[in-house]
Each structure stands twice: as structure tokens, then as C-alpha cells.
Amino acid sequence: MRKILFVDRDGTLIHEPPDFQIDCYTKIRFVEGMLPALLRLQAAGYTLVMVSNQDGLGTDAFPQRDFDGPHGLLMQLLESQGVRFAEVLVDPSLPTENSPNRKPATGMLRHYLADDGWSRAASAVIGDRESDVQLAANLGVRAFRIGPELGWDAIVHALVDRPRTARVRRATRETRIAVDLDLDRSAEPSADTGIGYFDHMLEQIGKHAGIALAIRCEGDLEVDEHHTVEDCALALGQALREALGDKRGIGRYGDADATVPDAAPAGTARVRVPMDESLASAALDLSGRPYFVFDGSFPRERVGGLPTELVPHFFRSFCETALMSLHLSVRGENAHHMVEGCFKAVARALRTAVARSGGTDLPSTKGTL
Template sequence: MRKILFVDRDGTLIHEPDDFQIDRFEKIRFVDGMLPALLKLQEAGYSLVMVSNQDGLGTDAFPQITFDGPHQLLMQLLESQGVRFDEVLIDPSLPADNSPNRKPGTGMLRHFLGDDGWSRARSAVIGDRDSDVQLAANLGVRAFRIGPELGWPQIVHALVNAPRTARVERRTKETRIVVDLDLDRAAEPQAHTGLGYFDHMLEQIGKHAGIALTVRCEGDLHVDEHHTVEDCALALGQALRQALEDKRGIGRYGDGDADGGEAGVAAIGAASVRVPMDESHASAALDLSGRPYFVFEGHFPRERVGELPTELVPHFFRSLCETGLMSLHLSVRGENAHHMVEGCFKAVARALRTAVARSGSDLPSTKGAL
């Protein structure tokens, strides 16, 4: 879904003069940091829409001809540097006219209000007045008001470098689950599902993926373990998908190995990650492709590890792929079922660490979407 920034003009892109009219060329002065900020925001996938009140434009007090020249020069300067606005919406009414098109009214933006192809949660209004803040509220998006304590660099940081977090609450007749996730912060993982060994495995994901992860589940364990394990995977996959948003800047691909008999840990990156698990070996290859697919190779030598049936291990990862919209190839071999299951979770966690790592704002896909 599109991310849109509804951007004010005077006081936001260019400084507003004392008489509130940019009616001469010499009055054009860029707001500090505006140009590199807009370029950065465009690179991060934001579309730009200008929304401006121009009081009395077209009247004797503010002739159209005195506005057009400076405005056209402003647009040419922006376009020459790579900044392009999809739309430029200008309302010429006076406050006394009570026009629905005048900010904070949404009359000029009716076509956006009826369009479900853009994300309200990821869009924002940027301006310098109370009317811009109220416009954001009327549109159901965030507001950034430029002033002494908030400039363009801070806005870019908030929109482009914001922590990727998610909270998912899943409630059915079988389970009640809450997952809290932060992909940009490492913290001691916590899992409370009523299944001790399964808790330990979920904590492996948080620890070795280098993320903050909390999972709480109340499930129908008096029936069996299936619903708890499956629904935790579904909720975790949904949280991953939400936190990743449009996936700009991520590594996308990750691979991880959990090896028996080899001491030490290799560097994280394109090379495989190895964790000693005695005789066992698990490997994972992950693609945050937006397409769910799961391949598993392996056989566990016993039916349970603690309270966790080993048949639910591949089922957990298959369910994770379904809601996380990822492709995962996972294989394991060994003799000790405890080591083998733990190796699977560690290998997937290490692959996930590489795949979600963020650097820059490019989208790692030739399709233009993931």
C-alpha cells in the first residue's frame, strides 16, 4: 500500500514572509534541511502531495499572476533536484468563506478519503500550523508540525528510521495469545505458553535473531499441544509481517547453520552461522519474499522433547511461513532429538537475523514490492 506525505508549502517547504504571500521571486527561501529530507523520504517509498491554503489568491490583494511565477520556479527547483510531487492542491479561499476545501477541511482530498490503496498508519501530514495538525486528524494519519523543536532531519528520522515494532493479539476459542516484537532492539526474550520446552525454543528465536520478543499464550493444553504451538507460530508470523512494513532496507535473504562438533560462532552475514550442538546439524535458508513456502527435511528419533511433540516442529515453521509470508527451507540431522529441535530454532533465528537487518532504504526486489 502507498505511503503518502501531505506536505504544506509556506512555512514548511519555503519560509513564510511577514505578509504571508510569496508573490515575488526574491521571497523564495528554502526551509533548512527540506531538500535532502524530501529526497530521503522519496527514496524510502513515500509519495508527496502538496496541500496549501493561499488566502485570497486571485483577488486584487493577491493577484494570480504574482503567485504563478514564484510557485512555478519553486516546483522547477524541486524537480531539478529529483523531488516530485504527485499532486499540488491549492485552496484560494479566505477563512470567512468557510470552504470545505480549506485546511483543515478535506474537500481537496476527497479522492484520498475514498481510496483504500494507501496506508493511513504509514502516512502523515507535515506542516507548520494547527490547521495542518487538524488536517492529519481528519485524514486519520500522523502529524508533524515544524517548529523550533522539530525540523526536517527529525521528521526523516521518525519516518525512515523508526523502530520496527508490532503487537499482535490473537484470540480464539482455543488460545489467547499476545506477541510483542521489536526488530531493532535486542532484549532478553520471554515466552510463557505453559509448555516449558516450547518456551525455551521461542526464546531461542528472540535471542539468536537479536530482537526483542515476548510471547504469552493461554491455550487449551487440556486437549493437547497442537493449538498452542500452531497459534503461537501464526501470531509470531503476523507480528513479523507487521513490523517489517514495506521491507525497505532489509537484507531479505538469510541462511543459518547449527552444527554439531564445531566450536565457535562464525560471523553473521552471507556466510553460514554455526552453533555447536554436539552431534546434530540444522540449516535454514530464508527469503522474506511475500510468498509463503516451506520445505523440511529430517526425521526426529523420538516423538517428544519435554511437552513438545516433535511432529509439531515442522508444523510450527510451516505456520510461521503462512502468516509471515516467507519462504523457508529447513533441514536437520542428528541423533539427539533435543539437540536437533533446538538446532532448528537456532538456525532459523540466525537466518532471520540476517534477513531483517536494515541498511539504507532500498527495496530488495526488482518487482518494486515484497
């Protein structure tokens, strides 16, 4: 589906003068970083549409000819560098007229609202005023407000580089959970669930997957550990799914480990993690289909405050909301080593599967994941 950027003019493409009118050539000053940003956005497949309020245009105070000359030069300069707007929409009304065409109203954009051929989730409004932010809300798209804290470089980073982050807040009568995840940044992991050994295992995921992960949970531990472990897995899976977005450019499976037997599927993100006498093996696929297979048994019922029966349940719940297929096996004698090996193996497999290839291809013949 098409991706559209609805771009304001004054204050966004060119600096807005104190009298708010670009009515002569000497008032044209480009906003820093605007031109290379628009070129990158076009190259990333975005369609550009200019949407501008020009108060009183066509009146004696702001004659049409005074607008046309500078505006025409602006458009010519942009086009000479390869920047092309598919449409230029200008509302000349004054605020007191309450025109349905004046931003943030959507009168000038009715044909886009009636068109289902463009993606609201992938599109955005870029402007410098609160009216642009409100226009975005009225269109059902993201808003980027240019100002001292947000420039064109940051907007391009958000739209083109697609930072893969997620923030999930999950609250039930049993648990209150906050997960912050960044797949493209390494950081010291943080976990606080009230179960010390479980915190240690969640931190293994962040550390060995090479991601930034913070998870906090207030659960009904006075009942037992089940709800805390299960709901943390569900929230973490949701965060992973949201951060991955459309999954373009990811490994999905990653590279097969050299130690994997020939029977393993080619390209599967399969990892073996030894911890002394124990050996854990994980193979995962970010397929969009939840499935979990576990092979192993633990020699004791608890490690620290974590019941070992909840270890496979954690990963099953994780798969359900991450929409991921996971095969996990473990053998050994020391339950602590075995459980930790499971978490590390899944983390290492996840690290390979979420890694970006540098392209934008979708790793699926179906056209969707």
C-alpha cells in the same frame, strides 16, 4: 506506484507567527531541519504537494499581495536548493464558511482521490495541527504531526529509513497474544506463554536472529498446549511479514554457509547448528510462498512442558503467515538439544535473510515478493 507527501506550510515548513499570517518578508523563518529533510524525501522518490489553509486570504485583513511576496520568496528559496513542489493548493476561506476545500475536507484534493496511480500505504500528510491529522484520515494515508516530540529528522527516519517494526495483537476464544518485533534492533528477548521451555525457545529466535522480540500469550493450557504453540507461531509470522514490508534491500536468502554441501541452492540462507551430539540445519526463503519441509524425529514425546510433536507444527504455522519457505532437519539423541538446535538454526538463517544490503533493490525477477 507514486508516493505523495501532502505537506502543510505554516508551522510545518516555516514558523507560524502569533497573528497566523505570513504577510511580510521578516516573518519567514524555516522550521529546523525542514530543508535537508525535504531533499532526502525527494531523493527517496516522494512527490511533494503543498496543502495550506490561509484564513481570509484576499480580504482587506489579508490582501493577496501581502501573501504573494513572502510566499513567492519561500518557493524561490526552496527551488534554489532543489526542493520542488509538484502542486501548491491554498484554500482562502474562513472557518465559518465551512468550505469543502478547507482542510481537513478534501475538496482541493479531489483529483488525487480519483487517481489510483499513487500508493495510499506509502504516502502521508505532514502538518502541525489536528486538521492535518484528520486530513490524513480522510485521504486514507499516514499522518505525521510536527511538534515538540516529532521533528523533521524523525519523520525522515520513518519514511526513508523504513524502520522495520510490527505490533500484532491476536485474540481468539483460545488465546490472547501480543507480539512486538523490531528487525533492526537487538534487545534481550522476552517471552511469556505459560510454557517455560517454549518461552526459552522463542527467546532463542530473538537472540540468535539479532532482533528485538517480545511475545506474550494467555492460552487455554487447561485444555493442552496446542493452541498456545500454534497461535504464537501464527502471530509471530504475521509480525515478521508486516515488519518486512515490501522486502526491498533484504538478503531474502542471504549467503550460503561454507559448510553446506554443493547440492544446496546457491545463496540459500542455510545454517547448521551443533549442540553436543545433535545437529540442526535450516534453509529458508522469504519468497512470499509458504512451504515447510521437516526431516527428523525426536526420541521422547515432551521436553519440559512442550510436546515435541508441536515443534514441526510451530514452524509450519510460522511459515504460513510469514509467507516463507523453510527446510528444517535435525538428528541427534537428546531431545532437548535437538529442539533447541532447530530454533537456533532457524533464527540464524532468519538473521541472514532479513539483513539489509544497503540498497533498495527487490531480490526477485518477478518484481514482487
